[in-house]
Amino acid sequence: MTSNRKRKLVIMLVLSVALLLSPITGTATVQAEGASNSYNYSFWGNTVVSPDAYDATKLLTGHNLGVGSLKDPSDLHVTADGHIYVLDSGNNRIIVLDDKFKLLHIIDSFEHAGQQDTFASPQGIFVTEHNQLYIADTGNKRVVHLDEQRQLVQIVDSPQSELLQANFEFKPVRVVVDKANRIYVMATGVFDGFMEFNANGEFTTFIGANRVNVDPLEYLWKTLSTREQRSQMVQFTPTEFTNLDINDEGFIYATNGDQWGDNIKKLNAQGTDILRREGYFNPTGDIRYRVTDGPSRMIDIDVTDSEIYSVLDSKRGRIFTYNGDGHLMYVFGGLGNQLGKFTTPVAIERVGDQMLVLDKALGEITVFETTPYGRTLNEAVRSYYRGDEEAAFQRYLETINMNANLEFAYSGIGKALLRQGNYGEAMKYFKESYDNKGYSKAFLLHRKEILRSYFPTIMTILVTLLLAIFVWRKVRKWKGGKKIVTIE
Amino acid sequence: MSPSSKELIKYPFYLIVHPFNGYWELKYERSNKWNVIISFVILFLLALTNILHSQYAGFLVNIYNPKEMNSLMEFLYVIVPVLFWCIANWSLTTLMDGEGKFVEIFNSTCFALIPLVVINFPWIWLSNVVALEETTFYYFSRSFAVIWFVFLLFVGNMTVHQYTPLKTIFTMLLTLLAIGFMAFLCLLFFSLVQQIISFISVIYQEMVMRG
Numbered sequence: 001m002t003s004n005r006k007r008k009l010v011i012m013l014v015l016s017v018a019l020l021l022s023p024i025t026g027t028a029t030v031q032a033e034g035a036s037n038s039y040n041y042s043f044w045g046n047t048v049v050s051p052d053a054y055d056a057t058k059l060l061t062g063h064n065l066g067v068g069s070l071k072d073p074s075d076l077h078v079t080a081d082g083h084i085y086v087l088d089s090g091n092n093r094i095i096v097l098d099d100k101f102k103l104l105h106i107i108d109s110f111e112h113a114g115q116q117d118t119f120a121s122p123q124g125i126f127v128t129e130h131n132q133l134y135i136a137d138t139g140n141k142r143v144v145h146l147d148e149q150r151q152l153v154q155i156v157d158s159p160q161s162e163l164l165q166a167n168f169e170f171k172p173v174r175v176v177v178d179k180a181n182r183i184y185v186m187a188t189g190v191f192d193g194f195m196e197f198n199a200n201g202e203f204t205t206f207i208g209a210n211r212v213n214v215d216p217l218e219y220l221w222k223t224l225s226t227r228e229q230r231s232q233m234v235q236f237t238p239t240e241f242t243n244l245d246i247n248d249e250g251f252i253y254a255t256n257g258d259q260w261g262d263n264i265k266k267l268n269a270q271g272t273d274i275l276r277r278e279g280y281f282n283p284t285g286d287i288r289y290r291v292t293d294g295p296s297r298m299i300d301i302d303v304t305d306s307e308i309y310s311v312l313d314s315k316r317g318r319i320f321t322y323n324g325d326g327h328l329m330y331v332f333g334g335l336g337n338q339l340g341k342f343t344t345p346v347a348i349e350r351v352g353d354q355m356l357v358l359d360k361a362l363g364e365i366t367v368f369e370t371t372p373y374g375r376t377l378n379e380a381v382r383s384y385y386r387g388d389e390e391a392a393f394q395r396y397l398e399t400i401n402m403n404a405n406l407e408f409a410y411s412g413i414g415k416a417l418l419r420q421g422n423y424g425e426a427m428k429y430f431k432e433s434y435d436n437k438g439y440s441k442a443f444l445l446h447r448k449e450i451l452r453s454y455f456p457t458i459m460t461i462l463v464t465l466l467l468a469i470f471v472w473r474k475v476r477k478w479k480g481g482k483k484i485v486t487i488e
Numbered sequence: 489m490s491p492s493s494k495e496l497i498k499y500p501f502y503l504i505v506h507p508f509n510g511y512w513e514l515k516y517e518r519s520n521k522w523n524v525i526i527s528f529v530i531l532f533l534l535a536l537t538n539i540l541h542s543q544y545a546g547f548l549v550n551i552y553n554p555k556e557m558n559s560l561m562e563f564l565y566v567i568v569p570v571l572f573w574c575i576a577n578w579s580l581t582t583l584m585d586g587e588g589k590f591v592e593i594f595n596s597t598c599f600a601l602i603p604l605v606v607i608n609f610p611w612i613w614l615s616n617v618v619a620l621e622e623t624t625f626y627y628f629s630r631s632f633a634v635i636w637f638v639f640l641l642f643v644g645n646m647t648v649h650q651y652t653p654l655k656t657i658f659t660m661l662l663t664l665l666a667i668g669f670m671a672f673l674c675l676l677f678f679s680l681v682q683q684i685i686s687f688i689s690v691i692y693q694e695m696v697m698r699g
Contacts, residue, residue, distance in 0.1 A: 044553050436548050440620035443548075447617065 038331055040405060043280045043434045047288055048405040053321075053330035053374030054355055056340030058101070058367040062088075065103050067095055070363030075125050075174070076349040076356055084351060086358070086365065087125040087135070092118055094125060094135070099351055101367070107133075110144070110152050117152075119144070124174035124186070134183065136172035143172050143185060145201075156183060159195065159203030176246040184244065184252060191238045193271060194252070207271030210238040210256050243347075247303040255298035255311055263298050264311055264322075279326035279408065280434070285313045286320075296320075300347045306385035308378070310355070312348045317341065319348055319357065323381045327408040330374060333357065340366060353378060373402045380412060389416045411435040418442050423449060500526060504602050507640055511596060511647035520591055527598035533605045535566040541608065546615035549626050570597055576666035577645070580659060586649035596644030600637055607633035 040050040062069040071090025078084050082099030093108035109116045120139025127133050131148035142157035158170055172195075174186040181199035184207070193209035214236050222230060244254040251274070252267040264283050266275035281287050285296025296313035303309040307324025317335035322328055334341050347358040353375065355368040370378065380395030393416035396409045403409075414429035415438060423446035430439035451458075499518075503510030514523060539562045542552050574597055578590045588596075607629050615626050646656040 044555075431547050434551055436551070436620060440548055444619045447619070 040328055040331065040403075041281060041287055042405065043407055045281070045287060050330065050403050050405055051373040052332060052371050053377060054319075054332040054368040055371055056366050057369045059339060060101055060365040060367065062363055065095065065097065065101070067103060067106060070095075072121075072360055073358055073363055074123050074346055074360060076347045076358050076365070077125050077127050078349045078351050078356070079127050079131070080129055082351055083127075084349070084356065085125050085127055085133075087122055088363075089121050089123060092120060092122065094122075094133075107146075107150055110146055110150060112152050112155070124172065126175050126177055128177050128181075132177070132181075134175045134177055136175045136185065138171055138173055138188075141170045141172075143175055143183065143197075143201075145183075154201050156185075156197055156201040159197070161203045163192075163206065164203070174243055176244055176252065178246055178250045180250075184246070186241050186244055188240070191240060194241065194244065194254070194267075207269075208241075208252070208254065208265065208267040208273070209271070210241070210258070211261065212236050212238045213258060213261055242298060243300045245301050245303050245309075247307070248305070251303075253301045253303045253309055255301045257297055257299075259295055263296075264301065264309075275326070276324060277326045279322070279328060281328070283311075283320070283322045283326045283328070285311065285318070286316065299345075302348045302350055304350050306382045308381060310348055310350070312345055312357070314345060317345050319355065323408075324385065325408075329377055329381065332368065340368070342366065373399070376402065377406070377409075380409065384412055384415075389419050392416055393420075407433045409433070411438055414438050414442065418445075496522065496526065500530070500599060500602055501606075503599055504606070504636070504640060507643040508647065510599075511644050514595060514599065514644075515588075515592055515648055520595070523595045524591065527595050530598045530601055530605065531566055531570065533609075534601050535563045537605050537609050537612070538562045538566065541612050544616075545612045546618060548618065548620055549615045549623050570594075570601075572667050572670055573597055573663065576670060577659070577663045580662055580666055581649050584655075584659060586651065586659075588645075588648035592648045593645075596648045597641065600640035600644050603633045603636040603640065607636075 038050045038052050039047050042048045067088075068091075070086070070088045073086055074089045075087040076085065077087075083104065084097040084099070084101070086095040086097065088095055091108075093106055095106055096104040098104055109118045111117070119135065119137045122135050123138040124136035125134070132153070133144075133146040133150070135144045135146070137144050140157075142155050144155055145153045147153050159168075169189070171188045172185045173188055176184050178184070182204075183197040183199075183201070185195040185197065187195055190206075191209070192206040194207050196204050196207050198204050222233060225233070239256045239258050241254050241256045244252055246252050250269070253275075254265045254267060256263050256265070262273065262275070262277075262282065262284070264275060265273045268274050275283070277283065285298060289295060293315065295315075296318070297315045298311045299314040300312040301309060302311075308321060308329070310319050310321040312319050312333075317333050318331050319333045320328060321330050332340070333345070335343065337343075342357060342359045342362075344359055344361040345357050346360040349356045349358075353370050357366045357368065358364075359366065376395050376398045380392055380399050383389075383395055384392035392412055396412040396416070399406060399409045400413070410429045410433035414426045414433065414435065417423075417426035417429060418438070418441065423442045426442040427439055427446060430436075430442055499510075499513075503514065539559050542550065542557050542562070574590065574594045577597075578588075578593050580586075581588060581593070611626055611629055615623070618626060642653075642656055642660065645651065645660060646653060649656070649659070651659065
C-alpha cells in the first residue's frame with residue numbers, strides 16, 4: 001500500500017523542490033531517481049549528502065504472512081539458500097520463509113525424551129550451512145540443537161567449569177556456530193566475553209572479553225569516597241556484548257554497547273580483535289551527534305561476503321555498512337513512522353542483496369532493496385575484494401558519477417590505475433581520497449618514469465654546465481694572471 | 489650612516505651561524521633602526537613561508553583543509569606569539585636585572601626565527617618530490633630548524649640581558665609561564681568586553697522594542 005503512495009510523495013517533493021529552485025538556478029535539473037536523502041562522512045568529518053543505497057520496498061507482518069501477528073520477535077537468520085528464519089519470541093515459535101517471503105513452515109515444538117517440548121521466550125537463532133538449527137532458549141536456560149529433520153540432537157545447558165561461579169545462571173540470548181560445530185553463546189550477566197562450547201556441548205572457555213572502560217570523573221569520586229560508600233556504588237565491569245555474527249571464514253563479528261572505544265569487533269579464534277580500521281574514522285556508527293543524544297548504540301551486526309558488514313544502531317535506528325577496510329559505504333533507515341523507518345529495530349539480516357530489518361515492538365520486517373547506486377557500490381567493493389581490478393575500476397567510476405562525495409571510491413580507482421601503469425592519473429585519484437600510502441606508491445613509480453625519460457637531457461645539461469664552469473675558471477685564471485703581470 | 493644592502497642581507501646569515509658574536513653586534517654595534525626593519529622583514533617572510541607551505545607543500549606532508557586556511561590568520565599566528573613572548577620577557581627581565589631594552593628583545597627574537605624560514609622554505613618545494621619513506625628527512629629538517637631556533641633564542645636572550653646560561657634558561661621558562669598568564673588575562677578581558685557589549689545591545693534592543 002505504502003510503496004505507491006511513497007513514490008507519489010517523492011515525486012511531489014522533487015517537483016516542489018524543483019519549483020522552488022527554478023527561479024534561482026534558472027535551469028533546474030529534475031532528478032527523479034537517486035534523491036540525496038542519505039549521508040556519509042567526508043575525510044574532514046563533515047556530513048555530506050549521498051544518494052540512497054537502499055530503498056524500503058515491502059513490509060512483512062505476521063498477518064500478510066498468514067501466521068497471525070508476531071509478538072516481540074527478537075532475531076532473524078538467513079541461510080545461504082535464502083531461507084529466512086524469524087524467531088517469534090513472544091509466541092515461542094520459529095517461522096521459516098523462503099527467499100520470496102512465502103511461508104514454508106513453523107517450528108514450535110520438538111520431541112525431547114519421548115514427549116513434546118517447547119521453547120520459552122527464545123532470544124537467538126542460528127542455522128548452519130548443513131541446516132542444523134541452534135536456538136538460544138533463554139527462558140529454559142538452554143541452547144537447543146535440532147537437525148535438518150527438526151529432530152533434537154542435543155541440549156546445551158547448565159555448563160560446568162571452574163571458570164564459572166557456583167551460582168551461575170546460564171541465560172543464552174544469542175548463538176552462532178562455526179564450521180567445526182563449536183558453539184559461541186552470548187549470555188546475559190556474563191562480562192568475560194562469549195561462552196565457547198565444543199561440538200559435544202561442553203563449556204570450554206570464554207573468548208573476546210571487552211575491556212573495562214572507566215569514566216575518569218567516576219574514578220575520581222570512587223577514590224575519594226570511603227569503603228562503605230564504595231560498596232554502595234556500581235562496580236566497574238566490562239561492557240557486555242550486544243550481538244554477534246560469524247562469517248564464512250569463521251571470524252566472529254561482535255557489537256557491544258560501549259559509549260566510547262571500539263563498539264564493533266572482529267574476533268579471531270583466540271578472541272583478539274582483528275577488525276581493520278583503515279577508513280577515515282573507526283567504524284562506530286555516527287561520528288557527529290548531539291551531546292545530549294550520545295553516540296550510536298549497536299545492537300546487531302550482519303556480515304556478508306567480501307568482508308562487508310552492516311551494524312544496526314538502536315538509538316537512531318540507522319544501519320551502517322562498512323567494507324573490509326572500515327570505510328563507511330552507506331547509511332539507511334532511521335526512527336519514524338514511514339515505510340523504511342522503525343520504532344524498535346532489533347535485528348538485521350541480508351538475503352542476497354536485500355536487507356531485512358526486524359522491528360520488535362511492531363512485529364514487522366521491513367524489506368530493503370538496493371538502488372542502482374547501492375548495487376554499483378556493492379559490486380565495486382566486491383570486485384575489488386575478488387581482485388578483479390578492471391571491473392572494480394569501472395564500478396567505482398560509475399559510483400563516483402552518482403556520488404562525487406564518496407571519497408574512498410577514488411582510492412579504488414587510483415589502485416586500478418596504478419595497476420594499469422597510469423601513475424600520474426593514479427596520483428590524482430589517491431589525492432582525491434586522501435590516501436597517502438597509495439599516493440606515495442604511485443608517486444615513486446611516476447618519479448622513476450619521469451627521471452628515466454628525461455635522463456639524457458638532464459645528463460647533457462649537467463655535463464655541459466660542468467664543462468662551462470671549468471672553462472670559465474680557466475679563462476678567469478688566465479686573465480687574472482695577466483692582470484697581475486700588468487700590475488707588476 | 490646606512491649600511492650597504494649587501495651587508496644587510498649578509499648580516500642575518502652571519503648571526504645564525506655565529507650567534508654569540510652576531511648578537512653582541514646586534515646589541516652594541518649596529519643601528520637599531522635597521523635591525524627593526526630586518527626583524528619585520530623576517531616576520532613577514534616567516535608568515536609567507538607558512539602560507540606558502542599550507543598551499544604548496546607536498547601532499548604527503550601537508551593534508552590540509554582549504555576551507556580552514558586563512559592567510560590573514562597565518563600572519564596573526566606568527567605575530568601574536570612573538571609579541572606575547574617579547575612582552576612577557578621584557579616584563580620579567582626588567583624585574584630581574586636584565587639589561588635588554590624592549591627593542592633589543594624584539595630584534596633578538598625575530599632574528600632567532602631565521603632558521604625557520606631558511607630551512608622550511610626550500611622544503612615547501614622539496615616536499616613535492618619525496619615519497620612517504622623520504623618524508624623522514626622533511627620531519628628531521630623541521631625539528632632541526634626548531635632546535636636551532638630555540639638555541640638562537642637562548643643565546644639572544646643571554647646576550648641581550650647579559651645573563652648567565654642558567655639564569656637565561658630559568659627566565660625563558662618563567663616567560664612561558666607569564667605568556668600563560670597573559671593569555672588567560674586576555675581571554676578574561678575579551679569575554680568581559682563581550683558581555684558588556686551584549687548587555688548594552690540588549691538594553692538598546694529593549695528600549696527600541698518598547699519605545
